[in-house]
Amino acid sequence: MVSSELLMEKAGYLEKDASDLIAEAQSGNQAAFEEIYRLHVGRVYAICLRILADRSRADEVAQQVFVRAWIKLCSFRGESSFASWLYRLSINMILDELNSSKRESAHIQDSGPVTPGSHVETAHNLKLDLEKAISSLPKQARAVFVWHDIEGWKHEEIAGTMGLAIGTCKAQLSRARRILREVLGT
Amino acid sequence: MKCADFVDRMDDYLDLALPQSEQQNLEAHLAECVDCRERVRSIKSLLCQSAALPKSINPDHDLWPAILPKIHAAGIPQTNIARPVRFQWSWRLTAVVVAGAALVLAATLFLTHHPESQSISSSGSSVLRKTGEELPAPRGQQPRLPAITGTTESAKNGIVPSEDSGASIGRVMNSTACQCEPSAEILGVVENALLVDESLPDSRSAEVVSDRLFNLARENEDDFFLLKSSLEVLPFPSRVPDSVRDRYRRLLLQHPGEAGLTYLYAFSLYGKNTPEMIRLMKQLIAENPSFPWPNFALAKVYGFPNMPVDMSRSGYIYNDPNKVQTYLRAFMELCPESPEPIRILISVTDPLFFSSTLSHMRELLVTRTDTRSLLMYPALWSMETTRQAGDAVANQTWQWVSADLKRLLSLAGGRPPEFLSVLWSGYRGMGDMETLRILLAKDTSIEGRSAFVAFDTQEWSANNPAPAADATVQTKTAYWEKRLQRTDIWIKKAPEFTFVWMDRLKSLSELKNHPETEFTGAGEKVLSLLRGGADSLSLDFMKLATLYANRGVRLDQIPSLIREGLAAVEKRDLENANDLKSPGFNTEMGRFLPWQYADDAWHALFDAYLRIAEIDRARSALDEVEKGMTEWRNKIATMQANTQVNNSYSLLIVTDGLLAREKWLNEARGRLALKKK
Numbered sequence: 001m002v003s004s005e006l007l008m009e010k011a012g013y014l015e016k017d018a019s020d021l022i023a024e025a026q027s028g029n030q031a032a033f034e035e036i037y038r039l040h041v042g043r044v045y046a047i048c049l050r051i052l053a054d055r056s057r058a059d060e061v062a063q064q065v066f067v068r069a070w071i072k073l074c075s076f077r078g079e080s081s082f083a084s085w086l087y088r089l090s091i092n093m094i095l096d097e098l099n100s101s102k103r104e105s106a107h108i109q110d111s112g113p114v115t116p117g118s119h120v121e122t123a124h125n126l127k128l129d130l131e132k133a134i135s136s137l138p139k140q141a142r143a144v145f146v147w148h149d150i151e152g153w154k155h156e157e158i159a160g161t162m163g164l165a166i167g168t169c170k171a172q173l174s175r176a177r178r179i180l181r182e183v184l185g186t
Numbered sequence: 187m188k189c190a191d192f193v194d195r196m197d198d199y200l201d202l203a204l205p206q207s208e209q210q211n212l213e214a215h216l217a218e219c220v221d222c223r224e225r226v227r228s229i230k231s232l233l234c235q236s237a238a239l240p241k242s243i244n245p246d247h248d249l250w251p252a253i254l255p256k257i258h259a260a261g262i263p264q265t266n267i268a269r270p271v272r273f274q275w276s277w278r279l280t281a282v283v284v285a286g287a288a289l290v291l292a293a294t295l296f297l298t299h300h301p302e303s304q305s306i307s308s309s310g311s312s313v314l315r316k317t318g319e320e321l322p323a324p325r326g327q328q329p330r331l332p333a334i335t336g337t338t339e340s341a342k343n344g345i346v347p348s349e350d351s352g353a354s355i356g357r358v359m360n361s362t363a364c365q366c367e368p369s370a371e372i373l374g375v376v377e378n379a380l381l382v383d384e385s386l387p388d389s390r391s392a393e394v395v396s397d398r399l400f401n402l403a404r405e406n407e408d409d410f411f412l413l414k415s416s417l418e419v420l421p422f423p424s425r426v427p428d429s430v431r432d433r434y435r436r437l438l439l440q441h442p443g444e445a446g447l448t449y450l451y452a453f454s455l456y457g458k459n460t461p462e463m464i465r466l467m468k469q470l471i472a473e474n475p476s477f478p479w480p481n482f483a484l485a486k487v488y489g490f491p492n493m494p495v496d497m498s499r500s501g502y503i504y505n506d507p508n509k510v511q512t513y514l515r516a517f518m519e520l521c522p523e524s525p526e527p528i529r530i531l532i533s534v535t536d537p538l539f540f541s542s543t544l545s546h547m548r549e550l551l552v553t554r555t556d557t558r559s560l561l562m563y564p565a566l567w568s569m570e571t572t573r574q575a576g577d578a579v580a581n582q583t584w585q586w587v588s589a590d591l592k593r594l595l596s597l598a599g600g601r602p603p604e605f606l607s608v609l610w611s612g613y614r615g616m617g618d619m620e621t622l623r624i625l626l627a628k629d630t631s632i633e634g635r636s637a638f639v640a641f642d643t644q645e646w647s648a649n650n651p652a653p654a655a656d657a658t659v660q661t662k663t664a665y666w667e668k669r670l671q672r673t674d675i676w677i678k679k680a681p682e683f684t685f686v687w688m689d690r691l692k693s694l695s696e697l698k699n700h701p702e703t704e705f706t707g708a709g710e711k712v713l714s715l716l717r718g719g720a721d722s723l724s725l726d727f728m729k730l731a732t733l734y735a736n737r738g739v740r741l742d743q744i745p746s747l748i749r750e751g752l753a754a755v756e757k758r759d760l761e762n763a764n765d766l767k768s769p770g771f772n773t774e775m776g777r778f779l780p781w782q783y784a785d786d787a788w789h790a791l792f793d794a795y796l797r798i799a800e801i802d803r804a805r806s807a808l809d810e811v812e813k814g815m816t817e818w819r820n821k822i823a824t825m826q827a828n829t830q831v832n833n834s835y836s837l838l839i840v841t842d843g844l845l846a847r848e849k850w851l852n853e854a855r856g857r858l859a860l861k862k863k
Binding site: 033059063 | 198233235237240241246247249250256257258552
């Protein structure tokens with residue numbers, strides 16, 4: 001058996017166990033919740049930023065996600081992964097934001113692609129360019145592309161989540177890939 | 187087909203969403219159309235880049251200062267008084283984690299059985315619902331099993347009960363076989379069964395554990411997963427006793443056609459009668475399309491030897507990356523939440539399928555807490571750090587590994603000894619030598635002790651470079667004395683390993699000031715370990731012979747030692763034989779190393795006899811070298827006949843080795859003639 005002393009040897013720099021943190025946060029400990037925030041903010045922010053393609057909106061929605069998570073924390077009961085629970089909460093908040101057509105029209109035009117950026121030389125630049133190109137995609141095509149090709153969802157799941165027909169979903173993915181190839185010149 | 191038709195269906199083609207016939211039509215078009223090939227290449231490149239994008243991006247500025255006042259205003263989280271006190275206590279107790287195995291198991295069982303917890307479930311991140319935060323019911327939730335009573339005396343003693351002991355074998359297929367993973371109870375039983383008496387030799391411990399699991403299966407209504415685990419702990423595809431196959435054959439004879447037992451019997455044929463195994467597995471898939479495991483077994487067979495994709499696959503009869511993917515996909519369709527594909531993902535060649543499966547596997551593993559799943563982390567890390575291209579991806583991966591390790595440490599309490607290997611392999615990968623040393627020093631398993639000695643040897647050698655050939659005698663003696671002292675630590679840590687004694691022997695062979703009995707004593711120890719057969723390299727017989735000859739002791743034993751070594755190599759080949767390799771392929775005797783070591787020993791013996799002017803015996807040694815040369819020439823002819831390896835680097839090396847030996851032989855003949863005069 002692995003002894004508890006062994007664990008204690010490394011305990012100096014160990015963060016608290018995640019489930020313990022959640023339990024503490026559920027009882028109202030804000031410091032514990034801050035630790036949870038720090039563990040998960042990158043993942044939440046990434047999906048917000050990629051789908052919304054707008055830093056200030058991503059900031060805003062990511063904040064809302066964590067506020068909502070705090071409020072609903074006790075509906076998380078520990079059998080599923082907390083990351084999955086939070087991820088799904090994020091998706092719901094993002095969808096709400098996307099469906100807010102009034103605000104949407106002020107930020108994103110469902111139009112053609114922007115022109116390609118600077119010359120691509122390194123893998124790092126290539127990734128930056130790809131991120132930039134994704135952010136330039138039309139709203140629906142972008143969401144479908146991010147969920148299908150980056151997050152690995154199936155068309156059925158995307159269609160169900162976004163309230164689209166599967167055929168529409170496929171068409172949007174095809175459109176996104178075509179635009180990205182044009183923009184990136186690959 | 188026109189290009190426009192192809193383009194219409196290109197995305198479905200790339201996502202493998204088309205029926206096979208249509209997929210083939212598109213492939214036929216691709217074969218003859220340069221433009222469409224370019225289109226496909228371009229999209230694949232895009233998909234590779236997309237898959238490699240980081241899953242985590244930190245915001246430009248900290249969002250917490252803006253969140254804090256909002257949660258402060260919201261008060262404490264809602265409904266935190268809804269749970270029964272007992273549940274809360276138990277759940278928190280589990281979260282404390284650093285507890286014994288019994289406590290963890292008890293907490294797991296409590297959670298599984300608790301009425302409230304049964305309504306809580308997870309289905310992973312991909313199945314979403316728009317409303318509410320409760321997740322839908324899990325896929326493949328298993329029927330409840332009767333309470334596990336633990337090992338009985340017969341199980342502890344490794345005695346196999348009679349197969350017709352009355353358990354209802356029909357349960358195998360009716361309940362758990364259609365499921366993807368064992369229940370928490372069964373997982374707990376398997377974990378306990380894996381704890382073995384460390385005094386047992388490695389080769390025997392697998393059989394003991396297998397018998398124990400088999401007995402436990404019989405006690406638990408022939409639980410499919412226990413029976414399956416009983417097979418999986420054995421060293422397939424070779425060195426599995428016929429009695430095991432016979433055990434499953436007899437079970438199947440009692441219940442002909444039963445799918446779970448057919449699978450188990452078919453698996454027992456892996457490596458022994460693989461064509462029959464494949465036939466049975468395919469038949470099972472045709473008759474029971476929802477039964478996942480035949481797909482996994484076939485992916486395993488077609489992936490053998492399960493090595494990195496850039497290594498040669500020639501000589502492995504069934505190796506077929508396309509089939510690996512086909513069967514692995516089928517398995518994953520049926521068991522999307524199973525982490526088992528990690529075990530064979532290394533054989534997958536398609537980069538898209540590989541990377542998407544790999545990230546899926548990570549998502550699954552980070553939610554798991556059972557030992558069986560956690561033991562898969564090193565395989566995950568290995569693939570993430572070797573097959574994912576680009577510095578940014580590598581940096582991200584190491585961050586993941588670092589986070590994984592913190593999580594694993596928090597989950598380490600009460601785990602079986604194997605769990606430590608997950609931790610130290612992670613810290614080794616991270617280059618955290620300080621933690622690696624602490625963990626290795628704690629690991630008393632065979633693997634852990636072996637790794638400790640390897641690590642310490644490497645570190646010691648780095649700090650104590652071997653003296654140059656022209657160094658003074660004093661420098662050389664000081665070095666070998668220091669090394670000899672270090673071998674005390676290695677021997678104390680792993681006395682059953684030949685290599686630690688060989689190291690001691692080598693040091694003593696360089697230290698002529700030590701008594702001969704000390705040297706021969708270490709040699710006897712090496713020999714007894716080699717003849718005991720536990721964890722020894724057959725080539726060590728020849729190395730031992732060379733050291734004896736160099737020191738000029740036991741010269742009369744050397745010819746028999748060399749022959750014993752070659753015979754041991756042959757025996758080992760026979761033990762490792764399986765029908766997944768072409769006959770003679772990849773055997774030790776098929777390589778040059780045994781002959782090279784044998785030659786080295788004969789050379790040393792020749793020199794030793796020449797030193798003491800035993801001319802006839804020296805000539806006999808030369809005759810043996812000549813015989814060995816014939817072997818070398820025959821092997822080179824075989825290599826040259828094989829067009830795949832002709833002009834290869836290895837052929838050049840071997841040919842070079844042969845020329846050097848011919849040169850040595852001529853010189854030796856000259857020296858012999860001179861000595862005679």
